[in-house]
Amino acid sequence: MIDITCQLLVIGAGPGGYVCAIRAGQLGLDTVIVEAARPGGTCLNVGCIPSKAMIHAADEFARLGHFAQGASPLGITTASPAIDLARTVEWKDGIVRRLTGGVSGLLKKAGVKQVEGWARFRDGKSVVVETATGPQRILAETVVIATGSEAVALPGLPFGGDILSSTEALSLTAVPERLAVVGAGYIGLELGTAFAKLGSNVTILEAAGRILPLWDAELTRPVARRLEKLGIAVHLDAKADRYAENTRTLSFVDAEGSDRSIAVDKVLVTVGRRPATRARGLEELDLTLDGHAIAVDEHCRTSMRGVYAIGDVTGEPMLAHRAMAQGEMVAEIVAGHRRAWDKRAIPAVCFTDPEIVSAGLSPTDAQKAGIDIRTGVFPFQANGRAMTLERDDGFVRIVARAGDNVILGIQATGVQVSEMASYFAHAIEMGARLEDVAATVHAHPTQGEAVQEAAMRALGHALHV
Numbered sequence: 001m002i003d004i005t006c007q008l009l010v011i012g013a014g015p016g017g018y019v020c021a022i023r024a025g026q027l028g029l030d031t032v033i034v035e036a037a038r039p040g041g042t043c044l045n046v047g048c049i050p051s052k053a054m055i056h057a058a059d060e061f062a063r064l065g066h067f068a069q070g071a072s073p074l075g076i077t078t079a080s081p082a083i084d085l086a087r088t089v090e091w092k093d094g095i096v097r098r099l100t101g102g103v104s105g106l107l108k109k110a111g112v113k114q115v116e117g118w119a120r121f122r123d124g125k126s127v128v129v130e131t132a133t134g135p136q137r138i139l140a141e142t143v144v145i146a147t148g149s150e151a152v153a154l155p156g157l158p159f160g161g162d163i164l165s166s167t168e169a170l171s172l173t174a175v176p177e178r179l180a181v182v183g184a185g186y187i188g189l190e191l192g193t194a195f196a197k198l199g200s201n202v203t204i205l206e207a208a209g210r211i212l213p214l215w216d217a218e219l220t221r222p223v224a225r226r227l228e229k230l231g232i233a234v235h236l237d238a239k240a241d242r243y244a245e246n247t248r249t250l251s252f253v254d255a256e257g258s259d260r261s262i263a264v265d266k267v268l269v270t271v272g273r274r275p276a277t278r279a280r281g282l283e284e285l286d287l288t289l290d291g292h293a294i295a296v297d298e299h300c301r302t303s304m305r306g307v308y309a310i311g312d313v314t315g316e317p318m319l320a321h322r323a324m325a326q327g328e329m330v331a332e333i334v335a336g337h338r339r340a341w342d343k344r345a346i347p348a349v350c351f352t353d354p355e356i357v358s359a360g361l362s363p364t365d366a367q368k369a370g371i372d373i374r375t376g377v378f379p380f381q382a383n384g385r386a387m388t389l390e391r392d393d394g395f396v397r398i399v400a401r402a403g404d405n406v407i408l409g410i411q412a413t414g415v416q417v418s419e420m421a422s423y424f425a426h427a428i429e430m431g432a433r434l435e436d437v438a439a440t441v442h443a444h445p446t447q448g449e450a451v452q453e454a455a456m457r458a459l460g461h462a463l464h465v
């Protein structure tokens with residue numbers, strides 16, 4: 001067996017792991033990264049990027065369909081659109097190849113050694129990797145676990161055949177005529193909406209009493225209205241329990257407790273993701289867990305000396321940009337910098353229709369924390385740019401501490417609001433007050449003006465509402 005020794009060993013080349021390795025390489029640490037699949041992890045290969053590519057394709061197709069029906073007030077008409085989903089998927093795969101190839105190039109540029117294969121932990125300082133040329137042992141001074149997460153299956157609906165996880169759904173080469181989506185979290189709603197726009201007859205089953213149960217209810221209402229408009233059937237308080245492949249029937253128990261069934265061609269199960277802590281020797285390390293996740297402190301240190309964990313494997317919020325920020329921080333800590341996790345806001349985005357953004361505290365979060373707040377809401381109905389985009393549903397909401405007007409949270413729902421997520425986080429991280437946002441000249445006409453107006457409204461002097 002060949003031995004490699006290094007200062008820093010990163011397991012998993014998702015957004016957490018590859019960012020950590022690049023930064024470590026830049027800082028002169030002798031770094032090795034091990035990845036079983038392709039660099040980029042869930043995010044670039046089967047998550048963030050592929051899903052947004054398919055959402056874009058679906059939006060384009062739906063827009064043309066709207067024109068073809070003569071339903072557009074813009075005076076545009078066109079012939080009925082057609083879609084070759086296999087080509088769409090090829091296009092999406094091309095983007096993925098460019099990005100994953102780019103990650104490999106960046107790792108190389110930073111002087112990071114890349115090893116391909118599954119790593120199995122032997123102890124807190126060494127792993128054995130099953131590479132194409134045989135097993136390779138890697139010994140490291142410091143180890144970073146960045147193994148990500150995996151889709152959770154339901155006992156009666158194991159993945160395989162017609163039962164898909166988001167990974168298979170993103171590579172379908174034909175649009176299913178009838179699609180059931182089990183779980184109305186952000187992944188289920190993003191993909192369910194995309195398939196409805198591509199022409200599938202979509203039914204959503206959600207065990208909780210509302211869609212996006214982990215999100216602020218007020219923010220989700222415009223999305224619920226849009227699902228209805230798109231003809232998507234939503235069953236709430238509904239528990240899917242089994243699927244008969246021969247008859248293509250999905251059974252579920254509805255809100256009244258009655259057994260129901262629907263005929264479908266594919267079932268997409270999106271009931272959550274679980275930190276990938278269960279396999280490949282990780283259990284032998286005897287790390288302290290927090291539920292299913294590896295417990296970490298504000299430096300991403302685990303309970304074992306010299307072993308760090310970052311990204312989805314450390315639990316919620318399971319988001320690519322959190323994983324990246326943790327990765328960068330850990331590389332700097334290992335290189336001797338003084339860093340700690342002190343973020344005030346990790347913006348979260350739902351690329352639903354309309355989109356939702358939440359950064360910092362919602363009014364409910366603030367109230368639960370016993371903070372006295374003032375809020376300002378500004379509807380896109382009063383925003384000129386939203387009107388020119390033909391979509392004025394949704395609003396911006398700003399939450400500030402009552403005593404000094406320091407902004408604690410900003411949320412929005414509306415078309416293209418994802419592009420404002422970083423602006424929201426920036427204001428919160430900089431410790432901006434309502435007065436700062438209100439006094440900043442906002443470009444016109446933009447949807448960002450709604451944030452300024454929300455701040456003015458919280459101060460009691462909105463201009464356009």
Ligand code: FAD
Binds near residue numbers: 038048310320323
């Ligand atoms: P991952 O990206 O999961 O990477 C972990 C890597 O480790 C994998 O490549 C895996 O092969 C490798 N690995 C695991 N074990 C081993 C081992 N023993 N040996 C070698 N390699 C190993 N997040 C967002 O922020 N925005 C979005 O819009 C968004 N959309 C999403 C859409 C979908 C459909 C899905 C599924 C997820 C989405 N996410 C999104 C979540 C995002 O993908 C994750 O938060 C992010 O990828 C986590 O990064 P990570 O580095 O922790 O782990």
